[in-house]
Amino acid sequence: MTQKVDIKRLQISTDKKNLVDLCFDIDEATALIGQSGSGKSLTLKSILNLLPSNLKLDFEVDSPFELNSNTIGFIPQNPFTSLSPMTKIKNQFFCSDEKKEHLMQFVGLDKKLLERFPNQLSGGQLQRAVIAIAFSNDIKLLLLDEPTTALDEKSKQTILNLLHDLQKKLNFLTLFVTHDINSIKNICKNIVIIKDGKVIEKGDTKSILSNPKTSYTKELINSTFENKEFRK
Numbered sequence: 035m036t037q038k039v040d041i042k043r044l045q046i047s048t049d050k051k052n053l054v055d056l057c058f059d060i061d062e063a064t065a066l067i068g069q070s071g072s073g074k075s076l077t078l079k080s081i082l083n084l085l086p087s088n089l090k091l092d093f094e095v096d097s098p099f100e101l102n103s104n105t106i107g108f109i110p111q112n113p114f115t116s117l118s119p120m121t122k123i124k125n126q127f128f129c130s131d132e133k134k135e136h137l138m139q140f141v142g143l144d145k146k147l148l149e150r151f152p153n154q155l156s157g158g159q160l161q162r163a164v165i166a167i168a169f170s171n172d173i174k175l176l177l178l179d180e181p182t183t184a185l186d187e188k189s190k191q192t193i194l195n196l197l198h199d200l201q202k203k204l205n206f207l208t209l210f211v212t213h214d215i216n217s218i219k220n221i222c223k224n225i226v227i228i229k230d231g232k233v234i235e236k237g238d239t240k241s242i243l244s245n246p247k248t249s250y251t252k253e254l255i256n257s258t259f260e261n262k263e264f265r266k
């Protein structure tokens with residue numbers, strides 16, 4: 035497994051106030067969890083170097099690889115808007131035809147779908163294609179921004195199972211951003227809970243779920259997750 039990415043300081047501010055001030059590791063698969071407005075998207079945008087220009091970033095990171103578009107794959111929330119609508123799926127990859135076909139097979143899609151335009155795929159198929167495209171490069175880090183929110187329950191499970199499978203077969207780190215603890219319990223080994231741009235709790239998934247330290251974490255767990263298997 036690739037060594038961890040150690041985010042020593044990630045501070046985002048406007049000229050009037052601090053929005054985010056975090057310190058955490060991306061170790062194997064890590065979930066970043068918080069309610070709306072807690073700073074999840076801004077954190078991802080900082081790592082992707084896509085922060086809006088009105089915001090100031092102070093970022094200190096210790097990473098075993100350079101963080102750039104060749105090493106990072108990004109899966110956004112909505113597969114319907116994340117691909118170019120007028121471009122066939124096959125032309126949205128950045129790799130050889132042979133690798134495209136291999137990646138499509140890897141995510142469980144028929145290679146014939148390479149010839150289609152995005153609007154000719156279902157939501158679940160499209161998100162699988164987006165994941166395949168993210169692996170065009172030999173990525174070291176996969177960032178996921180609520181990747182199942184726009185999908186129905188069955189497609190959601192397919193995508194979560196696929197991610198679990200990919201982690202077992204390929205060597206990459208994962209940062210999974212969500213407000214839904216339930217969706218990451220089988221995928222992420224670690225959880226970082228954030229509130230108002232600050233880490234309020236972090237640790238391994240099992241202990242956070244079985245023994246949450248703050249009422250905010252308890253609320254997040256209770257709102258999304260019947261975690262009977264962790265509550266003895």
Ligand SMILES: Nc1ncnc2c1ncn2[C@@H]1O[C@H](COP(=O)(O)OP(=O)(O)OP(=O)(O)O)[C@@H](O)[C@H]1O
Nearest residue numbers: 048053068069070071072073074075076077086088
């Ligand atoms: N460009 C910006 N300028 C000023 N403030 C911003 C900007 N973008 C986001 N914010 C503020 O920063 C805070 C964190 O926003 P962010 O989008 O990271 O939240 P989030 O946790 O991703 O929320 P959600 O789950 O609703 O997407 C919010 O208070 C938001 O209003």
